[in-house]
Amino acid sequence: MSADRPKRILIATHNxxxxxxxxxxxxxxxxxxxxxxxxxxxxxxxxxxxxxxxARLKALAAARAAGIAALADDSGLCVAALGGGPGVFSARYAAGDYGAAFARIIAACAAAGEWRARFVCALCLAQPDGTTATFIGQADGTVAREAGGAGGFGYDPVFVPDGYEKTYAELGSTVKDAISHRARAFAQVAARLASSAVAGRTVGG
Structure with a gap:
C-alpha cells in the first residue's frame, strides 16, 4: 500500500x-x-x-455508484414502551427535532412504567459487483429520565447503556466507541477485513 494511495472504504452516509x-x-x-x-x-x-x-440497500447503491467498497449502517433506538419503536423509523420519528422526540419517548416510558430500550445497528459491506456481507450489533439499556449530555448525536442523550449511569452523550466518544451497538457490529466487520483473503476483495484502493 503506497503512502499516497491508502486503502479506502466509502461510508454510505451523509451524517x-x-x-x-x-x-x-x-x-x-x-x-x-x-x-x-x-x-x-x-x-x-x-x-x-x-x-x-x-443497510444493504444503502451500501449497494453507494458501492455501485462509486465503484469501490462501501459500508453502510442502519440503526435506531427500540423502546419497550413504544412496542419496539421507533426502530427503523428513528430518524423519521425525530423529523429533525430530537428534543421533541426525547420528550415523547420519556413521556411514553413514564406512562408505561417501562424504561428498557436497546440500540440496534446493522452494517453492510458491499462491493460494486453486488457482493454483500451484513453484521448486526446491539446494546441494551434504559431510557434516561431526562436527556443529558452534549456529545454524540441522534438519540444518544436519552440512552443509558447497561452497566453505566450516564447516557451515551455523557460518556464521551472513547467509551461509546468501545461499547456501542455500532462498535459491536463493527468488531465483526473488522474481523472480516482483517482476513487477508477477504480484505483483498473488500477494500478499495
Missing part, C-alpha cells in the same frame, strides 16, 4: 456524526473512511422494513 465514528473505528486498521457526501452521492430511500435491509 457527520456517523462518519466521524466510522473514521475512528477504521483508523486502527489503516483504512481511510470517505463520506458519501464528499463524493456527491445521493441518499437512496430507506424502503426496507428492517435494519439489515436498509
Amino acid at each position: 457527520a456524526g456517523k462518519l466521524k465514528e466510522f473514521a475512528a473505528l477504521l483508523a486502527p486498521l489503516g483504512i481511510e473512511a470517505v463520506g458519501a457526501g464528499a463524493m456527491g452521492l445521493a441518499e437512496p430511500a430507506e424502503s426496507a422494513d428492517d435494519f439489515a435491509g436498509n
Whole structure:
C-alpha cells in the first residue's frame, strides 16, 4: 500500500456524526473512511422494513455508484414502551427535532412504567459487483429520565447503556466507541477485513 494511495472504504452516509465514528473505528486498521457526501452521492430511500435491509440497500447503491467498497449502517433506538419503536423509523420519528422526540419517548416510558430500550445497528459491506456481507450489533439499556449530555448525536442523550449511569452523550466518544451497538457490529466487520483473503476483495484502493 503506497503512502499516497491508502486503502479506502466509502461510508454510505451523509451524517457527520456517523462518519466521524466510522473514521475512528477504521483508523486502527489503516483504512481511510470517505463520506458519501464528499463524493456527491445521493441518499437512496430507506424502503426496507428492517435494519439489515436498509443497510444493504444503502451500501449497494453507494458501492455501485462509486465503484469501490462501501459500508453502510442502519440503526435506531427500540423502546419497550413504544412496542419496539421507533426502530427503523428513528430518524423519521425525530423529523429533525430530537428534543421533541426525547420528550415523547420519556413521556411514553413514564406512562408505561417501562424504561428498557436497546440500540440496534446493522452494517453492510458491499462491493460494486453486488457482493454483500451484513453484521448486526446491539446494546441494551434504559431510557434516561431526562436527556443529558452534549456529545454524540441522534438519540444518544436519552440512552443509558447497561452497566453505566450516564447516557451515551455523557460518556464521551472513547467509551461509546468501545461499547456501542455500532462498535459491536463493527468488531465483526473488522474481523472480516482483517482476513487477508477477504480484505483483498473488500477494500478499495
